[in-house]
Amino acid sequence: MKIVLASASSRRRELLKRLVKNFQVIVSDFNEDSVAFQGDCSSYVMKLAEGKAKNVCNKCTCRDSIIIGCDTVVFLDGEIMGKPSGSKEAFCMLRALSGKEHQVYSGISIVDKSSNEIYSDFACTNVKFSKIDDRQIERYLKTGEYKDKVGSYGIQGYGGIFVEKIHGCYYNVVGLPLNKLYNMLRKMGVNL
Secondary structure (H helix, E strand, C coil): EEEEEECCCCCHHHCCCCCCCCECCCCCCCCCHHHHCCCCHHHHHHHHHHHHHHHHHHHCCCCCCCEEEEEEHHHHHHHHECCCCCCHHHHHHHHCCCCCEEEEEEEEEECCCCCEEEEEEEEEEEECCCCCHHHHHHHHHHHCHHHHHHCCCCCCCCHHEEEEECCHHHHHCCCCHHHHHHHHHHHHHCCC
8 A cells, every 4th residue: 555645845744754654745736725714724724635635646546545635724813824925924924923822723634545535634733922022033034944834933943932832733733743644544444
């Protein structure tokens, strides 16, 4: 059985290596704009993850494949934060997160190509930022770490200094909730 990760994220690759030694990466070109956010983050991220997994399933030639799709967003005050378009948007995101608690949602969708079954679930982690000032934000932006991070920060990097506390899965905030994925794969009968 071949395991395929439908993601370009280096963080997801690193995390998946903790569960699976050998897997293939096929990057999804699923149009995320085709999924409208309708107020429910869990449903939204699962639909995005499923879209990515199905997209890669159609590209995958090996019939005996398990395709893993994942999508992560930051949710604050009823609004979704994705990846920033540039440093100005990143600055605004970090300023909005300052001193507040937000949620990080990840959707996971696993497609079993041989049976055409789809398994989807999500994880949610509460993250509390300490109060940060504009100078701290500017200093962080100079690291460039924000560029490919939802919410404009990486908890596993320099951005971790802003995090006062978390409640839930740390790896979810990094981008792949390992415990959730592990249990989903086991329920599917995938031997890890």
